[in-house]
Amino acid sequence: MNLPSGFSFGGVACGIKKNGDPDLALALSETPCTAAALFTQNRFAAAPVQYDRQLLSLNPGGVQAALINSGNANAATGAAGLAATRRSAEAVETIFGLPPWSTLVMSTGVIGQPLPVARIETALPGLFHSLRAGVDGFQAAARAIMTTDTHPKLATQRVDLGDGVITLAGIAKGAGMIHPNMATMLALILTDAALPPDLLHLALRQAADRSFNRISVDGDTSTNDTLALLANGAAGYTITAAAAPAFQAFTAGLTAVCTELALAIVADGEGATKRATIRVSGLADEAQAHRVANAIAISPLVKTAIYGGDANWGRILAAAGNSGVPFAAEQAQLWISGGASAAEMLPALQLVAGGAPLPFAETESTRRFAQPELLIDLRLGDGPGQATMWTCDLSHDYVTINGMYRT
Amino acid sequence: MNLPSGFSFGGVACGIKKNGDPDLALALSETPCTAAALFTQNRFAAAPVQYDRQLLSLNPGGVQAALINSGNANAATGAAGLAATRRSAEAVETIFGLPPWSTLVMSTGVIGQPLPVARIETALPGLFHSLRAGVDGFQAAARAIMTTDTHPKLATQRVDLGDGVITLAGIAKGAGMIHPNMATMLALILTDAALPPDLLHLALRQAADRSFNRISVDGDTSTNDTLALLANGAAGYTITAAAAPAFQAFTAGLTAVCTELALAIVADGEGATKRATIRVSGLADEAQAHRVANAIAISPLVKTAIYGGDANWGRILAAAGNSGVPFAAEQAQLWISGGASAAEMLPALQLVAGGAPLPFAETESTRRFAQPELLIDLRLGDGPGQATMWTCDLSHDYVTINGMYRT
Numbered sequence: 001m002n003l004p005s006g007f008s009f010g011g012v013a014c015g016i017k018k019n020g021d022p023d024l025a026l027a028l029s030e031t032p033c034t035a036a037a038l039f040t041q042n043r044f045a046a047a048p049v050q051y052d053r054q055l056l057s058l059n060p061g062g063v064q065a066a067l068i069n070s071g072n073a074n075a076a077t078g079a080a081g082l083a084a085t086r087r088s089a090e091a092v093e094t095i096f097g098l099p100p101w102s103t104l105v106m107s108t109g110v111i112g113q114p115l116p117v118a119r120i121e122t123a124l125p126g127l128f129h130s131l132r133a134g135v136d137g138f139q140a141a142a143r144a145i146m147t148t149d150t151h152p153k154l155a156t157q158r159v160d161l162g163d164g165v166i167t168l169a170g171i172a173k174g175a176g177m178i179h180p181n182m183a184t185m186l187a188l189i190l191t192d193a194a195l196p197p198d199l200l201h202l203a204l205r206q207a208a209d210r211s212f213n214r215i216s217v218d219g220d221t222s223t224n225d226t227l228a229l230l231a232n233g234a235a236g237y238t239i240t241a242a243a244a245p246a247f248q249a250f251t252a253g254l255t256a257v258c259t260e261l262a263l264a265i266v267a268d269g270e271g272a273t274k275r276a277t278i279r280v281s282g283l284a285d286e287a288q289a290h291r292v293a294n295a296i297a298i299s300p301l302v303k304t305a306i307y308g309g310d311a312n313w314g315r316i317l318a319a320a321g322n323s324g325v326p327f328a329a330e331q332a333q334l335w336i337s338g339g340a341s342a343a344e345m346l347p348a349l350q351l352v353a354g355g356a357p358l359p360f361a362e363t364e365s366t367r368r369f370a371q372p373e374l375l376i377d378l379r380l381g382d383g384p385g386q387a388t389m390w391t392c393d394l395s396h397d398y399v400t401i402n403g404m405y406r407t
Numbered sequence: 408m409n410l411p412s413g414f415s416f417g418g419v420a421c422g423i424k425k426n427g428d429p430d431l432a433l434a435l436s437e438t439p440c441t442a443a444a445l446f447t448q449n450r451f452a453a454a455p456v457q458y459d460r461q462l463l464s465l466n467p468g469g470v471q472a473a474l475i476n477s478g479n480a481n482a483a484t485g486a487a488g489l490a491a492t493r494r495s496a497e498a499v500e501t502i503f504g505l506p507p508w509s510t511l512v513m514s515t516g517v518i519g520q521p522l523p524v525a526r527i528e529t530a531l532p533g534l535f536h537s538l539r540a541g542v543d544g545f546q547a548a549a550r551a552i553m554t555t556d557t558h559p560k561l562a563t564q565r566v567d568l569g570d571g572v573i574t575l576a577g578i579a580k581g582a583g584m585i586h587p588n589m590a591t592m593l594a595l596i597l598t599d600a601a602l603p604p605d606l607l608h609l610a611l612r613q614a615a616d617r618s619f620n621r622i623s624v625d626g627d628t629s630t631n632d633t634l635a636l637l638a639n640g641a642a643g644y645t646i647t648a649a650a651a652p653a654f655q656a657f658t659a660g661l662t663a664v665c666t667e668l669a670l671a672i673v674a675d676g677e678g679a680t681k682r683a684t685i686r687v688s689g690l691a692d693e694a695q696a697h698r699v700a701n702a703i704a705i706s707p708l709v710k711t712a713i714y715g716g717d718a719n720w721g722r723i724l725a726a727a728g729n730s731g732v733p734f735a736a737e738q739a740q741l742w743i744s745g746g747a748s749a750a751e752m753l754p755a756l757q758l759v760a761g762g763a764p765l766p767f768a769e770t771e772s773t774r775r776f777a778q779p780e781l782l783i784d785l786r787l788g789d790g791p792g793q794a795t796m797w798t799c800d801l802s803h804d805y806v807t808i809n810g811m812y813r814t
Contacts, residue, residue: 111721
């Protein structure tokens with residue numbers, strides 16, 4: 001695993017989680033970074049989201065640390081919540097000797113409970129001593145940001161820019177309240193490339209629109225969604241223009257990291273036992289195709305049918321018909337495939353042509369729906385618009401996990 | 408139970424359902440009725456929806472029968488499906504001696520399978536002999552339209568118009584794929600009042616907008632949603648103008664019948680163990696309040712928290728924040744109440760003021776969340792816009808029912 005130069009990482013248990021699991025992570029850069037971030041569109045944006053927005057407007061070229069806690073979202077906590085976030089950032093800056101406004105803060109967990117900021121302050125010296133530049137530290141940080149995730153999520157990418165090589169590394173947490181709108185639950189990506197803040201933001205938006213913004217676990221957008229990218233320039237390579245081939249290569253590498261993390265979030269969705277790729281095509285434009293794919297991805301009836309391995313394809317058409325997107329139902333074509341993994345799919349089986357069912361062997365259809373990886377391919381006309389979304393099934397365990405989350 | 412004059416009803420098993428349960432219902436008027444109906448906005452409108460739309464444009468003053476089958480939705484079945492619907496309507500007209508274009512058809516059940524219309528034809532003579540004007544026939548019809556409903560849903564209302572009395576009676580089926588958009592799953596309402604088709608349609612739309620269009624079980628809008636109203640005039644009272652006090656009284660009575668049926672659908676939602684009333688106020692207008700209430704009503708995280716009796720009120724705010732409606736989060740106020748029924752509620756407990764949590768006793772909050780009937784009251788400002796929606800919880804049984812529905 002290649003990690004970008006000039007960063008160190010750590011993760012410890014500070015006592016926010018009652019069970020003693022790690023719940024506090026830190027990423028630290030040796031030098032100031034340019035930073036870009038995308039945040040939730042939820043009206044109840046959490047205190048750390050409000051804080052980070054302010055920080056990035058004040059100091060987008062001087063970020064040096066990112067502090068992330070799990071177990072408490074510090075959302076819907078009013079002025080006291082914002083003060084708690086500020087206090088935790090200032091504690092990091094004091095203990096690590098950083099200038100003011102240099103620490104991004106992210107929180108994830110239960111909404112509406114006071115953040116026990118004193119526990120964070122108490123744990124910071126221990127976190128300081130645990131920081132490591134290598135894989136151990138990176139994995140500890142990834143583990144400390146988990147909530148109902150069953151395993152840590154990390155991705156790295158080396159990108160050859162022609163006349164230089166840079167490295168990207170990211171961690172993310174997912175599991176529930178996952179239906180990103182402009183960003184995802186929590187993800188932090190680090191690179192040793194150097195880019196000015198505006199280019200970094202452009203690259204991040206392009207990457208997110210094809211990765212984090214195309215997944216759904218349960219259709220609920222979190223109050224804390226944050227996707228942040230820090231670039232410290234330690235690789236000695238500076239990208240200065242969006243038109244440069246190096247910018248395209250960097251964005252492609254960033255998209256690869258974001259997609260790997262986004263797919264890991266779907267695969268580990270709360271209670272998820274199966275994954276589905278939903279490909280919609282033939283519409284007027286990509287936005288319409290995305291709306292149809294989204295309607296299918298969030299439908300509880302589609303998701304429970306996938307869980308049960310029931311080839312109830314009518315629900316897929318019904319969900320598409322509810323998207324509000326105009327199309328000619330009598331042109332609908334539907335194919336289903338499935339396999340042990342996205343790379344090992346059975347041949348696609350066409351179920352619908354001209355908006356009506358084709359005769360097909362029930363055993364063949366059921367065989368595909370029984371696989372852990374499904375591909376749903378819906379064509380709704382002859383237009384150029386197409387989009388892909390990734391989702392997971394809705395299982396008994398999702399209900400169990402979310403019926404008793406706080407308790 | 409008062410039933411409108413001049414109608415008879417019946418329900419039999421014709422063999423569409425594999426388990427032999429009743430699956431074919433008929434309502435017959437002695438004389439031609441004016442008729443109005445609201446249909447699904449789903450792009451994959453089922454064959455009977457397409458057929459009924461055509462019938463009502465051709466013959467809105469000459470409807471005499473409504474044939475309803477359960478177990479097969481006859482949706483996404485192409486030209487063959489439409490021909491099957493027409494054949495079933497014509498069979499009714501032949502056997503019962505009715506003129507052409509006088510039989511409304513409704514279907515509910517699995518999507519995308521051919522309707523076994525020959526079984527319907529074979530069963531019609533027996534259905535003809537089973538017709539009854541009284542409660543027995545009415546209940547048999549209500550039972551024959553059930554799918555995953557656990558009990559039949561009926562409502563009646565006598566309306567005093569000042570200088571005359573008319574009666575309304577309705578049956579409905581619900582359970583799953585319930586998120587009406589302009590109409591509900593299937594509901595048939597009969598009255599012995601007389602109204603011209605345009606007034607009947609106006610009354611039906613007004614009633615539906617405050618009843619069926621305000622409930623959600625799972626956020627999925629059916630391909631078959633149909634709410635039909637037949638008026639045969641047997642009570643000898645004619646309403647001729649929307650400005651007449653009798654029209655207001657009629658519409659109020661109709662709204663009462665629609666609300667009773669809509670609430671019965673929510674209470675019997677697939678796997679439902681609890682019901683919730685969601686009242687949103689303080690926004691700019693009713694449409695905005697409805698959008699916020701809807702976002703809360705369809706949130707899987709809110710619905711699983713209700714199921715688990717977990718006072719996780721942060722999810723309610725998070726869902727409201729995702730509605731896309733602008734409001735000042737720092738003005739949010741939230742009250743929760745609960746009780747054994749809508750009529751026996753514990754005093755409301757305020758959880759949030761000024762967008763931040765109030766100190767409250769966890770035991771008091773949990774006591775309310777544990778009740779079978781919940782009232783969620785969210786105020787988001789000082790505007791005049793308010794709306795109420797009704798929903799149910801998302802339980803393990805919902806997943807079980809929908810993971811194995813077809814099989």
